[in-house]
Each structure stands twice: as C-alpha cells, then as structure tokens.
Amino acid sequence: MKSKLISLVASILLGVAGCGGGSGGNSQPPGPPPPPPITKAEAFQFLNQATFGATEAEAQRVINMRYEAWIDDQLQQPVSLQLPYIQSLTPPQFMFQLQPDRVDIWFRNALNGDDQLRQRVAFALSEILVVSQLGVLGGQPYALAGYYDILAENAFGNYRDLIEEVTLHPAMGAYLSMLGNEKPDPTRNIRPDENYARELMQLFSIGLVELNQDGSVRLDADNQPIATYDQAIIEGFAHVYTGWTYAGSPVFQGAFPTPTRQVFPMQLWPTFHDTGPKTLLNDVTLPAGRTGDQDLADALDNVFNHPNIGPFIAIRLIQRLVTSNPSPGYVSRVAGVFNDNGAGERGDLGAVVKAILLDDEARPALRMELDGKVKEPIIRVTQLWKAYNAASASGRYPYNFAYIIFGQGPLQSPSVFNFFSPFYAPPGEIRDSNLVAPELEIATEFLNTYVTNYMFIQTFAWNHAADPVTDPNVNDDTVLIDFAEEVAIAGDADALIDMVARKLLAGEISTALRGEIAGMLALIPADQGLLRAAETIYLVATSPEFAYQR
Amino acid sequence: MQQLNRRDFLRKSSLAAAVFAATPGITYAQVIGGGAQFDDYRALVCVFMFGGNDSFNMLVPNTTAEYNAYAASRQNLAIAQQDLLPINPTSFAPGSEPFGLHPSMASVQQLFESGSAALVSNVGPLIEPTTKDQFLNQSVALPPQLFSHNDQQDQWLSLRGKSPSKTGWAGRMADLIRSNVAGQQMATNASLFGSNTFQAADETVAYVMGPSGPQQFEGFSPEQRAAFLRIVDAQHDSIYERGFAAVQRRAIDAADTVTAAINSPEAQAITTVFPQGQLGTQLETVAKLIASRDQLQMQRQIFFVATGGFDSHDDQNQNQPGLLANISESIAAFHAAALEIGVENSVTTFTQSDFGRTLTSNGDGTDHAWGGNQLIVGGSVRGQDMYGTYPVLQIGGADDVGGGRMIPTTSADQFAATLAKWFGIPDVDLDIVAPNIDNFVQRDLGFMV
Secondary structure (H helix, E strand, O other): OHHHHHHHHHHHHOOOOOOOOOOOOOOOOOOOOOOOOOOHHHHHHHHHHHOOOOOHHHHHHHHHHOHHHHHHHHHHOOOOOOHHHHHHOOOOOOHHHHHHHHHHHHHHHHHHOOOHHHHHHHHHHHOOOOOOOOOHHHHOHHHHHHHHHHHHHOOOOEHHHHHHHHHHOHHHHHHOOOOOOOOOEHHHOEOOOOHHHHHHHHHHOOOOEOEOOOOOEOEOOOOOEOEOOOHHHHHHHHHHOOOEEOOOOOOOOOOOOOOOOOOOOOEEOHHHOOOOOEEOOOOOEEOOOOOHHHHHHHHHHHHHOOOOHHHHHHHHHHHHHOOOOOOHHHHHHHHHHHHOOOOOOOOEHHHHHHHHHHOOOOOOOOOOOOOOEEOOHHHHHHHHHHHOOOEOOOOOOOOOOHHHHOOOOOOOOOOOOOOOOOOOOOOOHHHHOOOOOHHHHHOOHHHHHHHHHHHHHHHHOOEOOOOOOOOOOOOOOOOEEOOHHHHHOOOOHHHHHHHHHHHHHOOOOOHHHHHHHHHHHOOOOOOOHHHHHHHHHHHHHOOHHHHEEO | OOOOOHHHHHHHHOOHHHHOOOOOOOOOOOOHHHHOOOOOOEEEEEEEEOOOOOOOOOEEEOOHHHHHHHHHHHHHHOOOHHHOEEEOOOOOOOOOOOEEEOOOOHHHHHHHHOOOEEEEEEEEOOOOOOOHHHHHHOOOOOOOOOOOHHHHHHHHHHOOOOOOOOOOHHHHHHHHOOOOOOOOOOOOEEEOOOOOOOOOOOOOOOEEOEOOEOOOOOOOOHHHHHHHHHHHHOOOOOHHHHHHHHHHHHHHHHHHHHHHHHOOHHHHOOOOOOOOOHHHHHHHHHHHHHHOOOOOOOOEEEEEEEEOOOOOOOOHHHHHHHHHHHHHHHHHHHHHHHHHHOOOOOEEEEEEEOOOEOOOEOOOOOOEOOOEEEEEEOOOEOOOEEEOOOOOOOOOOOOEOOOOOEOOOEEHHHHHHHHHHHHOOOHHHHHHHOOOHHHOOOOOOOOEO
C-alpha cells in the first residue's frame, strides 16, 4: 500500500500520471481540461435559483464569469435596505398606510438591487423566520422593514448572530409574544408565555424530531422518532425569554409601538426576568440567579449547538432555492458546511448558500425527473417583470395586495407557518411517491387562477401601450411591462415565439406550447402586433413549463 | 361541458408513481350499500377556528362553586358572571341555568335554547381513554406534539394519532362513498379556505375555491380555453410541471360549473343577510352552493370554512368578544339560510379548533392547551343539550395536567364518528374515518337524531 502511494505521488510530481505525454522537460502536470461553456439554459437555471428571475443580460455574465465567481462577486455587493427609505417618508396619519411603501421598496430591491443573491436569500429566510404584516404588525411598517433588513444584513453572516437579532427584534417580540413577557406570578396565575420558546425551536432552528445529518428522521430502538424537546424544555426557554420590552419604553407592558420603538432591539427589565433555574436542550440546566442577558446568550447557544440545525436549515434553504426533494446526500453535504465551513466556523450562511448553489445536484449534468421545483407565484411575477423591464409611471411598486392576487407577498404570510409547509404534498402522484411540493399548497384552483388572471391583465392591459393619463384602469403606480420589441416583429409568428421563449424560457420551449401559441396567433390578424405579443407572453407566463423551475 | 373524471386523471398521471414505492394506504375495497346512490341529501360544514379557541370563556359554568373556581383560575381573563348568557341544557334541572355563554354569543344562545344547537364539552385528540395520572406517567399512547399548533390542527383534521397518514377524516369519508355519489358534478369535499389536511384523501380530490366562490378565467374565449386545456394536458416530463398542470386542469373544469351554481336562481333567492368578513362570506357561498345542490346533482357534501385569530397570547379581553361574535353571527346566519332553503335537517355545522387554552394566563392572554368545547348546529342535532363531561376548571385540579391545561374527557375521534355516522358511514367503517374509535366504548356521543 505504502509503496504504491509513494509511487503514485512520485508519478504525479513527475508529470507522468493522468494524460499521456512523454517525459519532457516541463515538470508541470497537465491540468484538468477546461470546463465546458455554460449554456444559456444552465445560466437561466442558476439565475432562477439565485435571483428573482433570470434575464438574458445576467445570463451572459454568468456564462462569462462562471458560477463561483458570480457568487463571490455577489457576496461583496452592499446590502439594499428598506428601513432607511421608510424612515425618510413623511409619517402618514396612520402607520399602516406605509405598508404599500414597504412592499414598494421590497420590490425595488428585489428587481433592481445589485445584491440579487442576498435579496433572494433574505426572502428565503423570511419564509423560515416568519413575521407577518397580517396580524399584530399590520400597523408597524417600521418594524417589518427593520426586521427584513436584519435578514438581508445577516444573509451571508452567521446563523447565531441572525437568531439573536431576530430574537431581540421588536417585530418578532410582538409577533410571538416575547415582548412584555413576564416572570411567573402565582398570585395572578401568571406563567411566562411559551409562544416564542416553542416556535423558535419548532420552526426556526431544530424542528420537532431528531434528524440525521442527511435530513432523515432518527429512530429509536422501537423505530419511533425521537422528540427534540418536551414541555419542561419549552417552559425552561419560556422562562429565559422574560423581561424584555421596547427599548426606552416607560412601561413594561402596553407601550404604544412608536416608529422608534419598532426598530431598536428589545431592552431588559431585570425585575421582570425570571431568575430560577431553567431546563434547556441536551440536559443543560441554566443555574438560578443570573441576568437576562446571560440567560439569553446561553439559551441561544444551547439552541445553536443542537445538531439538528444543519440539516433543518439545509433542507429549507435548498427547498426555497433549488429543489423540493433534495437527496439525502445533498442535504448532508450542505449540513456539513453549516456545521463547519471549512475554516472551523459553525453557522456560516454564506458558505451554506454557496454550497447549495454549487452542489452537483443544483448543477445537474443530466436532467432528472425530480430536479427543481414549482416556482413560487411571486417569483413567476418577478421573473416576468425583470425580463420585461416592468415599471410604473411613478417608478414605484406599491403592491400591498400581493398576498391577495399572487397568494403571497413579502412578510405577508397568513401565520408563522409561512405560505406553505415544507412537508406539503398535493394529492396524486407527488403524494403517492412520498415526495413534497411546498409551493403547490398555494397553487390551489382558486389562487392559481388569480395568478393566471393577473398574467392576462398584465399582458393585455398593463403594458407599454397603456396610458395612465387616459386609461381609467391604469394609474401612476400600475406596473407595466414593456414588450415593444416583440410587437415590432409580431407579424412573424415564429420570430415572436422565439423571442419570448428566449427571454422567459432560455429558448427552450416545448413543441406543444409552441404549437398552441402558433394556433392562437393564427386567429389574430398579422397587423395586431400588441394583441399577438400579449397572447404569446400570456400563454408562456401561465404555462406549466414556466411555472417549473428546473 | 366535460366533467373531469378524477380517477382517470390520477390513473394516467400516476404511471410515473409506479417507479417509486407507493405508501401503503387504506384500501377502499369495501363499497357501501353495494354502491347504491343515497336517497337523500346531507352536508357537513366544518368551521375551523385557527389558533386555538379559548372555549372555556365561550361556555362557562354558572353554578356558584363552579363559577368561583373558574373565576379564581382565570382572574383578570374571567367573564363576569352577570355578563354570561345563561343556557338550560335539558340534561340538567329545568330553568337551572347551570352554564352560560360568552356575552357576544346571543345568537348561539337563541339557537341552543330553541333546540337547534348543542355543545360538546372538553373534546380533544386522544388515542385511547386517558386519565390525568396516565398522562403524567405517559403510560398510554398519546397524540404526538400536543400544544403545537400545526400538529394539533393536523390531529383534529386527520385523527391520525401516531400514524404518518396523509389523509383527513373528511377525505376518507369522501373516498368511502365515492361509488354512491358517482353522478355528482362537483367534488364531495369543497374548501373555501385553501388546501387543508381535513379533505386530503387517497382517491378523491377536494375542490378549493375562494370565499365568494371560484375564480373565473379572464379572456377565455372558446379557442383560448381549448388551447389552454391542450397546453395543460400535454406531456410534461417533470413531476412538478404535472402537479401544477393538474391544478390548472381542475380549475378550468370546475370554474364554470361551480360559478353557475352560485349564480343560480335558487342561490340568488336567499335573503338572509350574512355578517361581513371572511367567515360570513364563506358561509354565504356555502349556502348558495347548497341551494343549487340539485343542479349539481349533489347528495353528499363536506365544506371546510375557517377563520383565524384565536391564538390569544395577548390582549385576550380585547379580542375575544369580536372573535366569538363573528362565530356566533355567522353560524346563526348560515342556519337561517338553511331554513330558507329548506335543508335545516340535512345540514350540520360544527366547530373544531387546534385546542382549548390554558386556565393560567401570561398577564393578558392564554397559552396552548388541549381539551376545548365545540358547537354543533342544525335541525338534525339533538339540540339544547350538552354532551360529554365538562371538566373541573381548577388549576391543579383533577382535570389539569399542568399549567391549567384540561385533559379531554371526550375524544376527537368520538366527535368525528358521531358526525360520520349521521353522514351515512356504516358503523363497520367508522374506524376508517376515526382510526382510534375502537379504543373508546361510546362510538356515538348522541348529539345527532
């Protein structure tokens, strides 16, 4: 064995192993052959995973730079924020009136920000560490904007820092009841609320059952799953999360959420912090008599060091970006990077995101039936908008009703359980095959038709030919798409279909879809360029193949 | 218009599933009544209160000792005794008013006292009968993840206990009767609140519409519609494309039929005014669909409607009145519409919720608990009575398993089995609908005639 190894090493150093070639003077071993050029379809696939929608221009950059350099470049881009913009606006009479502005800046960052990857990851994080405008935060646009900013700022940072900022953010404090949570008072039958204790573990970090690194459920000797925590542990954490309220508040409970209070990390009132011992995970008990800060730091460390987080976060981020049903190997590799980024650091989200996007399973050599996922509805819209330079006359995108017409919107989830569950399987072959397709949970007959109808209005009415001044259905804030290019060549059906397919499907359109579009174009006179172009884009944008992210 | 044959569709698309190992599921080999059509119409309407309804403030003891125990437990969250709306369940001494409803529920009080509503006390998911000691010692099988929202919603809607089943008890009922309702123009299961576990099934598919009904497709000329259908029905190589296409297909097929039903003369003839808001709108749409049942050739229907906001960790005193008023007014309006249509004996409405809430508080709200009280409304309900066993509302008392959480004295399986039996499921098949029912002696709680 040993001598074989030595001879192998020697042969490499002498440049004899690998490629043929004589024992010439050059001692450099021949390097691996250069990788094949990235195709346009592959670049589109990558960008649909890493941004809010592939465009031809950005695809060319990916082809030129290749994936890793593109990612590295993205990791350097400064973060696009929301709160400074919201704070720059004149406060309206009622704070909820700023929610459209919050959604506006979200769209502007998502569509036009240089930090595309960071914005996409922040959105993915917002679907895991959920707070929502629907509910108690409806009148707190500053809180929501500031909360989203911490997701964006920490998207490539460390997960331990992220969950600490999330824990202390007043948006989360209000949403999951940690704000104003007080220590026990037996005379008033008061016990600390358990909402945040439960959801931080169940939804934001470790989940309900122990996992192996590859995401599979660990089973005990009786082949049963093993719960990660019990009621005593929830109560332990609930007692940790006591004593926190709005920074600078004059009262512990009941202060009005002013714009300032909505954005500063919560502050500790020691008299309301429980100082008893607290049972945490892994048989750890925090001793009595410590400060709220000490308890909080140790409690978050206790959660952060649980082995579940790697696979838990890996699965969810992979599902948001790449595929609904990652293989155990894929999960394990990504979880491994969470556990150690290669430089000894646990929780490096930048490394995790890179690992997710560069893994072989995300860059498949051969397309397999289970690759990819259904696009989230809002990402179908943003991809269309990016491809067609969507903009309103005002330059704004105040689509506060996104959650109604698209079934989802930024920080507009119906509950802390996000728009869809990571475990959702629609009836039929997906469920029968033990697979999941989370995005289909909001692709019901009802919601899907809403989006289809939105695409109809977007293409036939809300386009570059619409005039906000004269058209009663269009105002300054209506987002219009621009397909003047298509209109110019619309007389030629093949050329028209080719152009739209290039922009939305990387040029790969199915024969069936092309045939049906051609059939419909045959019914529209050749000089009706706007109608022909709208029809083409409509049928592509509503097609199953556009809804599918490879 | 072509009616979608869902089983054909699934058979076609599940050819790919043959490549993967299918989950062994329930075999619906047994056909009820030889597949004969039902000779009547019945509908169940599930009103789900998301978040965990604090139902010990919905139905409150009114006798002195019991009220005092309640008030001592709930402190600043207790309803003042003089504010309660008294009820006279017939199992108790006449006129004794042993219980009262939350002051926001005057319409439910009226329904109860007139015999159209019943209350079931302290119901919750159980796998087998469980005493407090057995719970504390963990010496019986218990539903997993008690006090967790989505798990307990799942338990109520699926009754799956510890099994990994992916179907719900309404889905399984629809699967069981699918031969008996073969002529129906709409799915047995219809949701006005999104996809849900309750109606998930192996064979049948629930139809999801919005609170006011289905969305119609804009711009659907006959040619556009036909092209759209061909695009949807084309060969798709990805399982995800096929999943998406399947939804589009169902949407196109059902939109016209169901919208026509909602706009039918029978539906438009309803004069009852429903409360504004999500729940009122959903129930109004359900009423319209029921009015059109003959047009759609429906014989058995299960509707899922829902409303949220019940997770009262904070501001319970401020929020609860509105929440319960909405439930009360919406359900009462729905019953009034049922009377108008003439189906009051054929339609039964019932509530479910993740769980009841703790007797203890966090200062201004309550936390997740277990057993809770449910409401049943309809002409076929043995109304003006309470069923099950109302617990002792005492912190640390006989029914408190910790933190003021009441251990259920009646199981969700028993609750479901009683409704399933009325719906037409034979006793021998009740364990398909309610998998744990064989562990309980009383299979029929007696609240239906």
